[in-house]
Amino acid sequence: MxxxxxxxxxxxxxxxxxxxxxxxxxxxxxxxxxxxxxxxxxxxxxxxxxxxxxxxxxxxSPTSSSEMLSVVRHNERLRIVRATGEGSSMEALAAEINNKRMQPFIVYPPSELSDGPHAGGHAGEEFLYVLTGSIEIQFPDHSEQLKKGDAIYFNALLPHCLRSASKQQASALVVISYDQG
The missing domain is CATH 1.10.260.40 (lambda repressor-like DNA-binding domains)
Known part of the structure; x- marks a missing residue:
């Protein structure tokens, strides 16, 4: 990348x-x-x-496509490991499709909250669905504790950061929607 x-x-x-x-x-x-x-x-x-x-x-994505169809097999996900935060990584889904309005990822948050570029918020709306473990999502005035099967949807301009709040590494499906214009 x-x-x-x-x-x-x-x-x-x-x-x-x-x-x-x-x-x-x-x-x-x-x-x-x-x-x-x-x-x-x-x-x-x-x-x-x-x-x-x-x-x-x-x-x-190493390649890109203007087609609007992407099949991502479990063992073919594009894994991105972040150096900030223990256990912090994500897997890009449908990365090869250009000009889409939704950006789907599987996120494996770190065990500690960290101030990164996302802590100031970002464009669009965000949907997070907890797949495994539990996740704490911190907003400026409060935090939310989410367990497996819980979901949250919010305006992503709201500053936020998340962490894995369980002994096992948590994971979540995160979909960010935004207009590129």
Whole structure:
């Protein structure tokens, strides 16, 4: 993913500072992403894709397609491990489809709440359905405890972060919906 972001940025004739200005992320953070030192959160990936004027799935997928059909087998999910937070990772679903309005992921949150780019919120709406374990989602004025089978839907501009709140690693289906325009 890091090489793809750098390639897209260079194809647009953007400097790192241009992309920082367009995305609202720091030049230092973007440099770390491009060098493969940091893996962006979903929120940061959305900001990067908006700055690059591409579908966020294009950042994660080695290939891309304009077709609106994607079958993702369990053992073929694109797994993205984040260096921030113990056990923090996600799996992109339907990453190869461009220009979609929903971004589906399987998220494995870290065991501790962390302030990352997503803590300030991001564009769109978010739906989270707990698949395993329990998850705590922290908002500015309160937190919600969700167990297997629980779901939450909210405006993603509301600052939020989540953590696995059980002994076993929690997982959730997260779908982010947003208009690219």
């Amino acid at each position: 890091s090489q793809k972001i750098k390639m897209l940025r260079q194809q647009m004739g953007m400097s790192l500072q241009d992309m920082a200005d367009a995305s609202g992320l720091t030049k230092s953070y973007l440099s770390k992403v491009e060098r493969g030192i940091c893996v962006p959160s979903i929120a940061a990936a959305i900001k990067i894709s908006a700055a690059l004027k591409v579908d966020v799935g294009q950042l994660f």
